[in-house]
Amino acid sequence: MLTRFAPSPTGLLHLGHAYAAVYAYDMAEENGGRFYLRFEDIDTTRIRSEFYLAIEQDLAWLGVQWDGTPIRQTDRLPIYQEALEELRSLGVIYPCFCTRREIQKEIEVMGNAPHGPEGAHYPGTCRALTSSEREDRINAGDTHCWRLDTRLAAKQTGSLVFEDEFEGQVVVDAHLLGDVVLARKDITTSYHLAVVIDDAFQKITDVTRGADLLASTHVHRTLQKLLALPAPHYHHHRLILDTHGKRLAKRNDALTIRSLRELGKSPTEVIDMLA
Numbered sequence: 001m002l003t004r005f006a007p008s009p010t011g012l013l014h015l016g017h018a019y020a021a022v023y024a025y026d027m028a029e030e031n032g033g034r035f036y037l038r039f040e041d042i043d044t045t046r047i048r049s050e051f052y053l054a055i056e057q058d059l060a061w062l063g064v065q066w067d068g069t070p071i072r073q074t075d076r077l078p079i080y081q082e083a084l085e086e087l088r089s090l091g092v093i094y095p096c097f098c099t100r101r102e103i104q105k106e107i108e109v110m111g112n113a114p115h116g117p118e119g120a121h122y123p124g125t126c127r128a129l130t131s132s133e134r135e136d137r138i139n140a141g142d143t144h145c146w147r148l149d150t151r152l153a154a155k156q157t158g159s160l161v162f163e164d165e166f167e168g169q170v171v172v173d174a175h176l177l178g179d180v181v182l183a184r185k186d187i188t189t190s191y192h193l194a195v196v197i198d199d200a201f202q203k204i205t206d207v208t209r210g211a212d213l214l215a216s217t218h219v220h221r222t223l224q225k226l227l228a229l230p231a232p233h234y235h236h237h238r239l240i241l242d243t244h245g246k247r248l249a250k251r252n253d254a255l256t257i258r259s260l261r262e263l264g265k266s267p268t269e270v271i272d273m274l275a
């Protein structure tokens, strides 16, 4: 059993992260497996260099020990680029030149734009461009991201399922999040593409993460099929909520592992809080 914890170094770990880390670590430990640490650091405007070490220190303090050297997604950009090229040769992605504002406007004009669990879907404006229009705009240096054409993708994959520890067998709805971005304008990847490539690269057998990412797994399973990658078993565990019933976010400073430690809590007390 190979599991992983994949934080973004955009802030200190809070109790929600600790729950995810301990969950993955314990599972590997109990099954004689391995537990890896991966920094999902492609959001280069939000990451801060000091958080890599701070995260490692907080995990070590909690007694969570990872195997091998942690990987960083920013070291792996050419690998994501290759996968993107593969998807391009399958004809299942398209360049999108829309700005955020244009997308917003188009959604307003449509009135009843399709929505998913993460809000309005991309309205599909650039899906309608011809291949020569696409080429011309790329050659003209127009900035663009790359989106999954969920209709063409679903046609290629046929019906799919994934297995989740809590939800059982889930039938994939490739359209759930619409035509998601697979490579952002500024970088050759996005969360969805990188996580799929890295889970396969690290041979993760069990992906453990918060229930808020369940919808994303529909996209991930689709990408795995297109790229001929294995499907791990999933554990979308419950989220830790604050006293208002909201999921913890980076703004819940009081619940960072660092501040609990500074308040004099022991690692065992923090682990007990998670339980």
Ligand code: GLU
Pocket: 006, 007, 008, 040, 195, 208, 209, 213
């Ligand atoms: N990087 C994501 C986070 O910080 C985790 C994504 C995942 O585990 O797949 O929440």
